[in-house]
Amino acid sequence: MPRTSTASAIATPSKRPVDDTAEMILDSAETFIQTRGYNGFSYADVASELGVTKAALHYHFATKGDLGIALLERYTERFLIALAAADAADLSAAEKIDHYGQLYLSVLQGRRMCLCGMLAAEHETLPAPMRAAVLRFFDRNETWLSGVLDAGRLDGTLRFDGPAGPVAQSIVGDLEGAMLIARLHDDVDRFTSVLDRLLRSLTAAAHD
Amino acid sequence: MPRTSTASAIATPSKRPVDDTAEMILDSAETFIQTRGYNGFSYADVASELGVTKAALHYHFATKGDLGIALLERYTERFLIALAAADAADLSAAEKIDHYGQLYLSVLQGRRMCLCGMLAAEHETLPAPMRAAVLRFFDRNETWLSGVLDAGRLDGTLRFDGPAGPVAQSIVGDLEGAMLIARLHDDVDRFTSVLDRLLRSLTAAAHD
DNA sequence: GTCTATAACGAGATAGAC
DNA sequence: GTCTATCTCGTTATAGAC
Numbered sequence: 004m005p006r007t008s009t010a011s012a013i014a015t016p017s018k019r020p021v022d023d024t025a026e027m028i029l030d031s032a033e034t035f036i037q038t039r040g041y042n043g044f045s046y047a048d049v050a051s052e053l054g055v056t057k058a059a060l061h062y063h064f065a066t067k068g069d070l071g072i073a074l075l076e077r078y079t080e081r082f083l084i085a086l087a088a089a090d091a092a093d094l095s096a097a098e099k100i101d102h103y104g105q106l107y108l109s110v111l112q113g114r115r116m117c118l119c120g121m122l123a124a125e126h127e128t129l130p131a132p133m134r135a136a137v138l139r140f141f142d143r144n145e146t147w148l149s150g151v152l153d154a155g156r157l158d159g160t161l162r163f164d165g166p167a168g169p170v171a172q173s174i175v176g177d178l179e180g181a182m183l184i185a186r187l188h189d190d191v192d193r194f195t196s197v198l199d200r201l202l203r204s205l206t207a208a209a210h211d
Numbered sequence: 212m213p214r215t216s217t218a219s220a221i222a223t224p225s226k227r228p229v230d231d232t233a234e235m236i237l238d239s240a241e242t243f244i245q246t247r248g249y250n251g252f253s254y255a256d257v258a259s260e261l262g263v264t265k266a267a268l269h270y271h272f273a274t275k276g277d278l279g280i281a282l283l284e285r286y287t288e289r290f291l292i293a294l295a296a297a298d299a300a301d302l303s304a305a306e307k308i309d310h311y312g313q314l315y316l317s318v319l320q321g322r323r324m325c326l327c328g329m330l331a332a333e334h335e336t337l338p339a340p341m342r343a344a345v346l347r348f349f350d351r352n353e354t355w356l357s358g359v360l361d362a363g364r365l366d367g368t369l370r371f372d373g374p375a376g377p378v379a380q381s382i383v384g385d386l387e388g389a390m391l392i393a394r395l396h397d398d399v400d401r402f403t404s405v406l407d408r409l410l411r412s413l414t415a416a417a418h419d
Numbered sequence: 420g421t422c423t424a425t426a427a428c429g430a431g432a433t434a435g436a437c
Numbered sequence: 438g439t440c441t442a443t444c445t446c447g448t449t450a451t452a453g454a455c
Contacts, residue, residue, distance in 0.1 A: 024438075042250035043336040045430060059439050061432065116332060123395040124324060124332040128251040138395065169404045172392065173385075176405055180388020184349065184380065187331040196377045197384055204412060232420080253448060267421050269450065 025063045025073075027053055033074055037115035041071065041125050041133075068130035071122075075136035078118050079143065082106070086147050096155025097206050100174070103148065104198040107178045111194050116186055120179040145171040152205075161205050177201060233271045233281075235261055241282055245323035249279065249333050249341075276338035279330075283344035286326050287351065290314070294355050304363025305414050308382070311356065312406040315386045319402050324394055328387040353379040360413075369413050385409060 031052050035044035046057045046067065064070035089102045110117055119140045126134050148171035155161030163170050181197035239260050243252035254265045254275065272278035297310045318325055327348045334342050356379035363369030371378050389405035 039336050040248065040250060040333050042248060043333060046432090047429075056440060057431085058433085058441080062438065065432085067431070120391065121332055123391050124329055125248050125251060126395050128247050141392065141395070169401075169408075172401055173389070173405050173408055176388040176392040176401070177381075177385050178388070179391055180384040180386070181381070183328065183331050183387055183391070184384045187334055187346065187349070193377075193380055193384070197381050200377075200381055254450090255447075264422060265449085266423080266451085270420065273450085275449070 024055075024059070028060055028063055028070070029074055029077060032070055033078065033118060034113075034115065036071075036074070037110070037113075037118050037121055040121055042128055068133060071130065071133045072136060074118070075122075075133060075140065079136070079140045082140070083143060083147075086144075096151050096158070096161050097202060099151045100148070100155075100205065101198070101202055103151075103174075104178060104201070107182055108191070108194060108198070111182050111185060111191060114186065114189070117179060117182055120182060123179070141175060144175055148174055155205075162207065163205060174201065232263075232267070236268055236271055236278070237282055237285060240278055241286065241326060242321075242323065244279075244282070245318070245321075245326050245329055248329055250336055276341060279338065279341045280344060282326070283330075283341060283348065287344070287348045290348070291351060291355075294352075304359050304366070304369050305410060307359045308356070308363075308413065309406070309410055311359075311382075312386060312409070315390055316399070316402060316406070319390050319393055319399060322394065322397070325387060325390055328390060331387070349383060352383055356382055363413075370415065371413060382409065 028049060031049045032044070035048055046060045050057045050060055060070075064073060085106055086103070089099045094102065107117060119137050122129060122133065122137045123141075126137060129137070145168065149167040152161060152163065152167035152170055156163065156167070177197060178194075178201075181194045185191060185193035236257060239257045240252070243256055254268050258265045258268055268278075272281060293314055294311070297307045302310065315325060327345050330337060330341065330345045331349075334345060337345070353376065357375040360369060360371065360375035360378055364371065364375070385405060386402075386409075389402045393399060393401035
């Protein structure tokens with residue numbers, strides 16, 4: 004089974020954060036949302052973590068919704084860059100899907116939920132622009148996965164029934180669900196087990 | 212593919228709610244948590260929906276955490292009863308797993324998330340007793356599923372690799388994830404598609 | 420068993436000084 | 438760009454009347 008390893012673009016907001024206050028705010032808020040949810044953190048939490056005042060946050064992001072939008076744009080952009088990197092590298096379809104799973108794994112290893120998975124749970128409480136951004140994130144994920152699936156089936160390295168779209172949707176749901184449950188149990192193996200099973204089912208009996 | 216239909220024990224808290232205030236409060240809070248999350252609703256929301264005061268709620272459930280515990284106990288009990296009903300009925304292993312999926316589907320059709328799936332996302336913010344109750348819920352689900360999987364493999368109607376435990380964990384994660392994403396898109400088909408795929412993979416090439 | 424009233428606190432957000 | 442100070446509102450929770 005393939006296992007690529009350059010999947011850290013999403014793992015940590017910034018190892019040594021850029022000396023840009025707005026970015027530091029985004030880093031802090033991102034981690035808070037991924038661990039406590041959008042309704043589970045406040046400007047006071049971020050301010051106290053960064054050692055600044057709430058007013059300083061409001062200068063950079065007037066409202067909590069504005070902060071959320073900025074966060075979603077940055078997260079989606081980074082995720083797409085990571086997917087583009089997988090495209091640029093000369094990987095097989097299975098390796099690309101494994102790479103995709105590694106992106107999730109790297110987030111989970113930080114004891115965090117996928118930002119958009121967390122926001123999906125809370126979506127009824129989000130400002131409309133945030134809801135739309137979450138939907139866009141998943142649409143782009145599914146589009147990328149569908150392309151990989153179709154290419155893999157064409158070159159004979161992947162096998163699955165029916166159109167790629169629903170399979171891509173299943174993959175996203177499987178990984179988000181595995182992450183949700185693995186994080187609850189603080190047990191990364193629950194995630195890797197699902198990822199392995201997924202890759203095996205897509206490659207099983209291909210090449211015959 | 213099998214498709215049983217007596218899966219409404221969990222679908223709606225109570226079609227015509229029992230004339231018991233505590234139960235009505237639980238019904239209302241349950242729906243709020245399933246749609247908005249534990250951190251996305253307040254006593255004021257429940258009170259205004261029921262036309263009573265916040266103080267009345269505090270009489271029945273002193274704290275929000277107490278309300279959450281009572282909710283989790285009721286939800287888990289109902290879920291286990293629904294699983295016991297599947298055991299009592301003379302169903303095949305595949306039909307039992309389908310029945311299990313129908314429980315999720317009935318919740319999703321009410322545009323709600325699984326109570327414990329939602330709380331799993333927010334688990335870092337929950338009082339410790341609630342966290343423990345959420346873990347218990349999933350443990351019991353997995354135990355039941357493992358039993359069904361083992362029985363199905365023994366009688367030759369199901370096929371899967373390795374021990375049943377990790378497969379049971381995958382099933383729970385798949386369904387929770389499918390629910391999370393289907394609800395975001397308000398598209399029930401995304402869930403049924405995953406459930407069909409799951410049942411097919413468990414029954415594929417069995418009976419040979 | 421439910422009410423009014425209120426306490427005590429934290430939330431998101433703003434004004435204006437530095 | 439960040440601060441102090443403040444505003445307003447919503448939150449959980451309690452006291453005590455009915």
